Amino acid sequence: MSRPTGGESHQFTFDELPSRGSESLVPRFTLRVMHAAWLVSALLLARYREPLGALLGVRTMPYQTISSQADWDHVISSDRAVIFAHVSWSLASEVGKQKFSQLARKWRATRGVPDVSFYLLDLTEAQASPPEFFSDWIQATPELERLRQTGAGETVWLANGSISLLQAIYDVTVEKLEQQTRMALP
Numbered sequence: 001m002s003r004p005t006g007g008e009s010h011q012f013t014f015d016e017l018p019s020r021g022s023e024s025l026v027p028r029f030t031l032r033v034m035h036a037a038w039l040v041s042a043l044l045l046a047r048y049r050e051p052l053g054a055l056l057g058v059r060t061m062p063y064q065t066i067s068s069q070a071d072w073d074h075v076i077s078s079d080r081a082v083i084f085a086h087v088s089w090s091l092a093s094e095v096g097k098q099k100f101s102q103l104a105r106k107w108r109a110t111r112g113v114p115d116v117s118f119y120l121l122d123l124t125e126a127q128a129s130p131p132e133f134f135s136d137w138i139q140a141t142p143e144l145e146r147l148r149q150t151g152a153g154e155t156v157w158l159a160n161g162s163i164s165l166l167q168a169i170y171d172v173t174v175e176k177l178e179q180q181t182r183m184a185l186p
Helices: 024-055 068-076 091-109 132-140 143-148 175-182
Strands: 080-086 117-122 154-161 161-168
Touching: 068 117, 068 132, 080 143, 091 117, 117 154, 132 143, 161 175
Parallel strands: 080 117
Antiparallel strands: 080 154, 154 161
């Protein structure tokens, strides 16, 4: 391999690239950079999937997020609804959120089941002081107080605005959740 001197330029071929022993440094470096880029993009996508989808007008999640009084009124007036109360600081809630999402996707893909609306209520920022619409509901229904206290990813099944089931779902299989949904929301 001839080395360029002075102002000469030389294009290295892949075989001429500096190497250590029989393995080339460039492919390993390239793989590391590609892996790092993939990892960063996967983490960003996981964290910002829903807001990014909303920004782009693409619904990427199998549920709707409750963020206003109007959203809440729609939930309460639904014939059949499942609400997942989420706090991002809780591992149980994060696991439950994944199961809730799997349940919603699976339910929507299944033919012959009743129409059920799935909603996420994110209480992460509102832990000390939940939104007024939610506080009013908790005051009217005392058993719901644990929704904002435990962070265990509690889920509420509503039939015509009335609670038919309340449970943390982080340790329940998706198949069991499907059965419970069929029983709670016939």
